Amino acid sequence: MKIDWSLWEVPKQKYSSANTSINSGRLPRLFTVVKKHLGWTKDTMNFDIGSGKYLSTIHEFFTKHKILPFFYDPFTLEWAVNTREITSAYGRVDTVTISNVLNVIAEKKNRIRVLQQAKAIMKSDGTVYISVYPKEGCGVGEETKPDCWQSNKKLSEYEKEVGSVFPFVEIRHGIMIARLTSS
Numbered sequence: 001m002k003i004d005w006s007l008w009e010v011p012k013q014k015y016s017s018a019n020t021s022i023n024s025g026r027l028p029r030l031f032t033v034v035k036k037h038l039g040w041t042k043d044t045m046n047f048d049i050g051s052g053k054y055l056s057t058i059h060e061f062f063t064k065h066k067i068l069p070f071f072y073d074p075f076t077l078e079w080a081v082n083t084r085e086i087t088s089a090y091g092r093v094d095t096v097t098i099s100n101v102l103n104v105i106a107e108k109k110n111r112i113r114v115l116q117q118a119k120a121i122m123k124s125d126g127t128v129y130i131s132v133y134p135k136e137g138c139g140v141g142e143e144t145k146p147d148c149w150q151s152n153k154k155l156s157e158y159e160k161e162v163g164s165v166f167p168f169v170e171i172r173h174g175i176m177i178a179r180l181t182s183s
Helices: 029-038 056-064 079-089 108-121 155-163
Strands: 044-049 067-072 093-099 122-131 142-145 148-150 168-172 175-179
Touching (some): 029 093, 029 122, 044 079, 044 108, 056 067, 067 079, 093 108, 108 122, 108 155, 122 155
Parallel strands (some): 044 067, 093 122
Antiparallel strands (some): 122 175, 142 148
16 A cells, blocks of 8 residues: 655644643543543554654553554654554554544644545554544634643534544543444
8 A cells, every 4th residue: 555645744823732742640621531431452453643742651652552642743753653653553553542532733734644644554343442532612713822722612513524534433421432434
């Protein structure tokens, strides 16, 4: 399968939101919700989009559960790392995680791009797990600190965008689950 590298170029966006990567020692909620309510399958692969700066907690979690993790973040990881991860995982991963990423991207076209990346990297029967931090949930976006954006949208407000890339979308247990095929 040939990689479309144009999909993985660093996007032009007003806010990189690199400084929103703040959980240095805490596992993002998305991972524990999937574990508790849906279950992770051992001996699978996961690709985390928008991983941020702090990978060790997520890496330890997946290693403990016998899942091979891959990480991608165009703003916090070096291009050589991103390239290696994409090349190793392309079209092969069972699950993709997008944890608190869509809410820190101001431009709709760049949120769609993240979803297209998820579609490209996973197997045709793969699953995407999405969470957002809604902050106030008022739907009015704002710059929260220099180079950081917060959309202030509830998870359900992203359903149409996710549905434009994935035909099967549902919200369960406070996370969004997207697939190319019905489960």
